Amino acid sequence: MGSPHRLASGGIVDRGTSRTFTIDGRSFEGVAGDTVTSAALANGVLQVGDSIYRGRPRGVMTSGVEEPNAFVRINGEYGESMQPATITELVDGSELTWEDGIGTLDQSVDPAEYDHMHVHTDVAVIGAGPAGLAAARAAAATGVRVMLFEQDFALGGSLLGRPNEVVEGIPAGAWIEDVTAQLEQAINCRILKRTSVFGSYDSNYLIALEKRVEAPGTDGVSRQRVWHINAGRVVLATGAFERTLVFAGNDLPGVMLASAAQNYLGRYGVLAGEQVVVFTTNDSAYGVAADLAAAGASVSLVDSRASAGVDDPASVDVHHGSVAVEAIGSDRVVGVRIAPRDGDIQQTQQLPCDLLAVSGGWSANVNLHSQRQGALHWDDDLLGFVPSGAVRDQSLAGSVTGTYWTDGAVAEGIAAGSAQPDPTTAQERRTGSGTTDGLWLIPSPAGDFDTHFVDLQRDETAAGVVRAVRAGMRSVEHVKRYTSISTGLDQGKIGGVLTIGLLSQLLGEHDMASMPAGQPGQDGAEGGATDRSPSPGAIGTTTFRAPFTPVAFAALAGRARGELYDPARVTPAQARHVARGAEFEDVGQWKRPWFYPQSGEDMNAAVARECRAARTNVAYMDGSTLGKIEIRGKDAPTFLNRIYTNAFAKLSVGKQRYGVMCGPDGMVLDDGVSFRLAEDRYLMTTTTGGAAKVLEWLEEWHQTEWPELDVFFTSVTEQWSTTVVAGPRSRDVIHKIAPDLDVSKEGFEFMSFHDTVLASGIPARIARVTFSGELAFEVNVSGWYGEAVWDDITHAGAEFGITPYGTETMHVLRAEKAFPIVGQDTDGTVTPQDLGMDWVVAKKKKDFIGMRSYARAGHVEEGRKQLVSLFPTDPELRLPEGSQLVTTDNTPADPLDGIAPQPIPMIGHVTSSYRSEALDRTFALALVRDGRTRIGEEVMASFEGRFYPVQIAEAVVYDKEGARRDG
Amino acid sequence: MVERTAVLERRRSPLQRMARELETGSSANAALREVPFLAQIGLRVVADTPSAAALEAALSGPLPEGVGDVTGLPGDRHVLWLAPDEFLLITPDEADGGDDPVRITDELTAALGELPGQVVDLSANRTTLELRGPRAQEVLDKSCRLDLDPVAFPVGSALVTLLGTVGVVLWRVTPDTWRIMPRSSFATHTAQWLLDGMREFV
Amino acid sequence: MTTAQGSGQRALPPHPSFLWRNPDPRNSYDVVIVGGGGHGLATAYYLAKVHGITNVAVLERGWLAGGNMARNTTIIRSNYLWDESAAIYEKSLKLWEGLEDELGYDIFFSQRGVLNLAHTLQDQRDSVRRVEANRLNGVDAEYISPEQVKEVCPIINISQDIRYPVMGATYQPRAGIAKHDWVAWGYARRASELGVDLIQNCEVTGFDMDGDRVVGVRTTRGNIKAGRVALAAAGHTSTLTELAGFRVPIQSHPLQALVSELHEMIHPTVVMSNHVHVYVSQAHKGELVMGAGVDSYNGYGQRGSFHVIEHQMSAAVELFPAFSRAHLLRTWGGIVDVTLDASPIMGLTPVDGMYVDCGWGTGGFKAVPGAGFAFAHTIANNEPHELNRPYSLERFVTGELIDEHGAAAVAH
């Protein structure tokens, strides 16, 4: 095949190791060390995907992350779109497609893995150009922990393109190797290549993406890794981006940044063109011209300035004071028309070329600095925004500060790495870097600006910017949004400053006062707003935001996927539930058995069977997920009296009491039963979902409001495994497993508990409490014995036909007794009184949390929603939970007629709805406006566009007198 | 009376059923196992008060002084600092000659007497995982945001923190050995999460 | 090369070639509106258009519509639970439905429907409750099965093997998105045309009072006399009311959002899931627009913490396997004004002649037309419109809150 543009020598590629690849189906050969574009250019492929909107042919523009044109889709097992080809390391056998500025997402499942890493370092150096390498070397020498991050797969930064430049007395290539070797030997230094620091957050918290392996070989090795870095000090050595210039046809394939042409040559040994015109407004391109000429190209140099700060390169034809006014060609550049900068624009001269290398000056890569609100100012000589000083605990070194020469960059790197003061003055910076001509827009002989591209990726030209200004836009932020400039994948790394410069030129005639600046934090003062033409500094930049370079969503997701997305909490008897074929319900993070279907049963059948067992015989369930908090202290009674709406101080030892806690707004927060273990000890239970919140709640009130109270809280949720045994035969089961215990009605009173040792020798605390209305016991044992006691109950109950039941049955049974479920029958707008639990709200206490709110107008007026039950007229109709209720006079004559067009006032909604085995019909719980005064009233339940008559009834629908709880 | 050993045999630790999985997921680089049935007693007393003194007397040793402090080694009784007024006493499995959690809780409760404070048996509330090997720190770095460098997190210190989203006590026992103590209901998830992070080292 | 798309196919139509004047502030206006976001601009427009009050200035401290208006995920829906909410958001939605014509501006109002996913049994109950309430309030809504979800949005993963499988969803077909900047500019253009002065770079720094009555504002561009002053400053409202001597019960929090690069259309609707913290749509240019959760702390920094963004990505990639290698292109934050009951505040204030519209929190973009309409009425008549009467400051005293939080309704 051969690669016509690859020189025989030069660069850091390995010509001996070939890499074959295809683009758009055509095969090519590159070498190890190539990127996709270096290999493509080596093969003479200059043209990439078309422009996104106008479909114009485009070519490789840069050699880095700022690339606006050359995007590939990497095909394979899983395709990835919108990869800048300029930074895509060439992988053998890769199959690529050029993309037209827009991607296509692969719809299959990505087989790759991604992970995260969290590290701390004393110094984080970002960028491994001369400044960063020098900084890392200096920092490592001080003995502190150093991490060096470089997005490229090679260290050296822009020096790689200029291997013959002399750094600290030796050629750049050798210098890079030398410093790298020193860093690799330092035990306290870690180098991460292929790692882009894409986010810089408060407290020097950095986020970086490491590209690890393309084809994972080992299970568990991530393809990409997101690093979270806490850095004591950050050294930003992120370099600078070269800009293009805005002239007609500046998007033709073959128009390339001068530094890119140099980089392809110096780093990859690729001469992108043989007949080159270099068009520049500053000194940096002189070296490019010289390098290209030395490599054998015929080179002309067009400099807009009358004179340069450096000598004209040998064997280069130099046109001072001239500008390119138009690139010529259809699919690629074949020539360029030049004209005098300050003379007659029609007086053009044509220079033939196959490569037009452009340098419009440099923009310091301040992205990470700006992400931290670091201030910027406009430097008229450098013609760019540069940092006004580093962010706290950060240093800046090299091009990122506008120090565009190597010795300066190295000196700043050394200073930053060793935390010494910055040796380079702003004055030196300017003289070292030369001055750049402020040339923002080059008129074309044709007079229009239609192919004067400012943002190549967004396909936007100077004409768009002009239009925005004419429409009334003054702020660069508006221009951005009017034109969409800077919103592409490159985020305006090149086009951003071009737009601002252009804007400063266009806004010359406008009143500054009405001109809102871009990103704040920039000292526009320097911008010379005295003349009426606002300087770019007064206009400001748009806001720099993370990420600096794009990051795949999956990398951010990391390992928290699938079952690992969120912990699934399980109880000690989990294996038993699984073995019994339980279906599970997610309650908070818990997996709770929902029901236990037997073969052929659906949920309704299973729940009916479980309900029957509990009401007529005996059933058991795993109650371990309830939150449990042990409370101790001589002020514990006082404390609980303030927390709960009802009284807890007088509860006798050995007894339990149900309590409700509310927020200060009076709304129900949680409920549960608390045990009085001793004068100064309680065991509080909470809802499954509320456990953590309640403990925090108790701690908050104690620590922040009542620290003087002697009381301590400890969560014991998992210390205890709880099995509920419910039903008329539950006494028999408990008697079998706890023979030492008097389980008789008198010996074991309702709402009391006893500590005992079970027949198995396992210590237990057994309580008589009911959430089903049936005679019921709760067997609490250490979590270590949860499974054993579950088994013992299973065996002990076998002769009575004991049946496991899940949360659904629990819900049915408690609903028949109108025990509310916080979060299902309440929603943050419900008070205990609304639930019909006036009795739980103490009248005599001086205060408890929530008490004051009940005196507010919204609580004393009529019209509050109250918990009642509903009986659908059709006893088989199970109302969907969530159904709304309306009065009969508000519904159409024929209830099945569907919804009337006008809003129909609602009086409440169904919170819980079941079929009751005990009643042999359906029923529901509902919150209904003034519900208790409506008992007996017929209203309509509305769902799915229909109305169904239901009758409002007292909340408790089964065993109103509570006869069953004693068995 | 049932024999104590027979009772102890009926205990189940949260990860007992995952033992095989833990073994296959382990390697010389990073090995994970459960250390079950340690007696763990929660102590709530404010340092430098008579309450603290009472417990210190009963334990015949001082409570840890500040964040990270641990008073002993895994094989013996030791106390971890969790908060200025919260400590965790850990002793070996009763079946291995350690304490009966109930008894030691009662003893310490008695020692505290009427003084402010709290002694609570938490033995089953958490379990203990041990992660060991040269890559152990890297496995933890995948999900723990603390600085695990031996200088910042020295051997013999324990911190309460998050592993992924799960609250744990993290204790560096030797340079390459960590004890990780999640709440029991999170144990399965924590083990699966760690195993997932270990895959690349197997 | 991928198939060459005909030139301009993907491009949006151009903006009008003239949008607004940039006048200097005059020294007196009948009404001064503080805040040139969506709410301020819409209010100015309806004041001029409906009430004939055109001697109006909108004062904006930065660039017009550069606050939350520039930052929101543009979700528009009206399927709120409570009657009061449904009324104002549905009014708004009706206005949206005629807005392109009214403003003569392509605002890309796209009624592509919104799905609110349910992942737990309680989610299901809350969803049905909301859907049934919506229906009775004349808001289009239905509760659909996972399979129907898949029909509406084929790229969604409804497999039961994920940690929180999709159990169903509420669906409002008339809901959708619009292009935020274009909406703001559409209002601004019409308001400017009707004589309203839009004044940028003009921060209100104080108020001039005559007894209990406000008579003017102090600004960074001089003092301006005002017959009435209307605050529409979103996250900055409390800094202004402090200056006017009263408090509003709002807290300002960072709320972040993000976009991917452009992709060929793949996501036809809007999907929101409260349970796993994802809401995402694909904007007209082709970028995926995704919102994150509110940062817990107060903040005026227009930025939040990165872990908030990271957190939702796991859920997003799980729900949408196709998003795996979409790339995060840009993140940003806004300052949202959150009330305790997650409902807005709109009406009169303790200061005569001063009105407030704030507290829209994470969901006030969709309200722009409706709120502007009602707020203009309130200002013009010195009395709340029926739509905003329930949203008075007094509700915090009486306890008659409109608790969209408590009722587990969804944000945005």
Next chain:
Amino acid sequence: MLMIECPHCGVRPEGEFTYGGQAHVPYPEDPQALTDEEWAQYLFYRDNPKGTFRERWVHSAGCRKWFNAIRDTRTYDITSTYLGAAPAEANSTQGAQ
């Protein structure tokens, strides 16, 4: 991820903490004695300054202790964290009330 210094445990990442809003808003001595207006102030009204703010955090995934912090809501810089009453030097800030 803010880095926050717990007065007991040292500097830890934000993820270990839970935010608690404005600091130094005590529960009223006798709520029943307040007017509805005053009670509403306690329930719903908190300072919301743009600038220095004294606020509460709890080290929820660490020592579980509440403490106060002085943070600038514009820059997010935390200048100090403390237990109990506010340090004197913070008294002049606009967050105080």
